[in-house]
């Protein structure tokens with residue numbers, strides 16, 4: 506028998522776009538339908554639901570749909586559900602679902618992440634923007650200095666990497682260029698064309714060292730991952746992918762007090778929960794809300810030493826589709842859209858099933874890492890096709 | 892003024908009613924030297940809201956008293972491109988509507 510296992514049994518995605526007219530709940534339903542069809546399941550078999558970060562009434566565009574909304578709208582009969590902001594990071598919802606099915610609390614858990622940040626801007630009456638003036642919690646120590654965007658916070662990690670380890674903008678550009686090249690091969694990506702180095706360096710700066718192409722952009726979409734118990738796989742028609750390990754961490758709740766991004770602690774912990782090591786990886790789907798993030802994940806996961814991530818990506822050959830470690834094969838968030846973490850789990854499964862089409866990595870990849878989190882909070886999944 | 896523990900003497904930021912190192916509740920705001928070092932910075936070019944003058948420097952300053960305490964702030968008094976990591980800085984309070992904001996400028 507062995508110990509209980511958890512598998513990704515189905516994946517789904519709604520239309521991905523900018524300022525979509527379709528309501529976020531219905532985008533979520535589109536992704537759920539696709540995931541159920543993919544897994545070969547029907548709604549009556551779903552007995553768990555999980556999402557990150559749960560519905561956020563103060564910032565509806567960021568998270569407009571709750572687990573309760575989905576359970577209510579679709580008439581699901583669940584035994585376990587979750588919608589929580591206070592967890593490791595986006596993929597923590599999938600890690601929690603894996604724990605639930607291993608513990609026997611559910612057999613098939615619908616995990617979703619729905620974003621409507623572009624659509625919300627177009628409809629501020631229905632989706633009010635976050636009140637900048639209401640400065641409370643940790644942001645009261647940063648907002649008065651107009652350090653308003655995550656771009657400002659993450660840019661400072663990147664500046665320090667340049668000063669300490671010699672990272673250059675040329676090396677940083679390899680991430681965005683790789684993302685655009687792969688996105689151009691992904692029919693669902695919001696980016697349709699490759700990015701030249703000339704165009705990258707001509708782009709306007711957002712917050713040094715980040716230019717426009719180093720930042721993901723608001724997207725409307727829903728991504729669904731179904732997590733199933735190992736003893737329920739006879740109900741599944743798709744090729745299952747095992748959740749071989751999960752990890753998560755938080756350094757400091759206040760982004761500006763963290764000495765390191767959470768990717769360092771989470772990356773290290775992931776291997777402590779498995780028999781695999783970084784050299785076993787066939788593909789890497791690394792959170793890229795900003796272009797600097799994958800560099801810290803490469804270092805945190807031990808794919809290269811700390812302080813050498815920028816050299817690993819330099820020139821883009823190692824991380825290309827035909828490189829030693831193909832990275833962000835769907836285009837990541839910089840190319841495919843800001844799916845906010847769940848896109849990396851989705852693409853890992855696509856690749857390990859050999860369904861990547863024009864962007865499919867050769868050699869039947871069978872071990873992938875998917876990560877999420879760009880600040881002090883981080884979560885990672887190690888995914889294996891047995 | 893920065894929050895400090897009266898038992899283990901460590902500095903604390905953002906302020907809490909309890910010390911994160913020794914769990915003492917004997918914490919209170921104490922005067923700090925106002926000197927520090929630029930741990931990192933970014934030159935913000937994006938006008939995030941109407942009326943925001945760009946570019947300007949956002950920095951995190953490590954306090955001289957305790958290098959693990961960072962203040963997010965702005966560096967004033969020099970061109971943004973003159974700012975560098977590890978520059979020594981000193982506080983320069985800026986008043987707005989009766990509230991004093993701790994901005995920093997390069998020392999020396």
Ligand SMILES: [Zn+2]
Nearest residue numbers: 896899910913
């Ligand atoms: Zn203390």
